Amino acid sequence: MGADADGNGYIDKSEFHSHVQKIALQLGKDPPTEKEISDMMVDLDQNEDGQLSMDEFKEYVKVTFKELGL
Known part of the structure; x- marks a missing residue:
């Protein structure tokens, strides 16, 4: 299951x-x-709508992967 559990x-x-x-x-x-x-x-x-759009979430993934050296 992905991060967007309710789809x-x-x-x-x-x-x-x-x-x-x-x-x-x-x-x-x-x-x-x-x-x-x-x-x-x-x-x-x-x-600032209290949720992450897919584009906002992609930024989190990109930063996380960079920090992990992936």
Whole structure:
């Protein structure tokens, strides 16, 4: 299942939280705190609508992969 669990084309805070936690665990990393996830969401949510569009989410993926050296 992808990050957009309900398939509406956007990733809300709950979906983003679940996705980030899952990825951290799969990578053997400590999961980020609720505050860290909220801060990431604010940084990524460029139009400030409280959810991530696919373009906003793609930026998260791009940055994450770059940080991991992938």
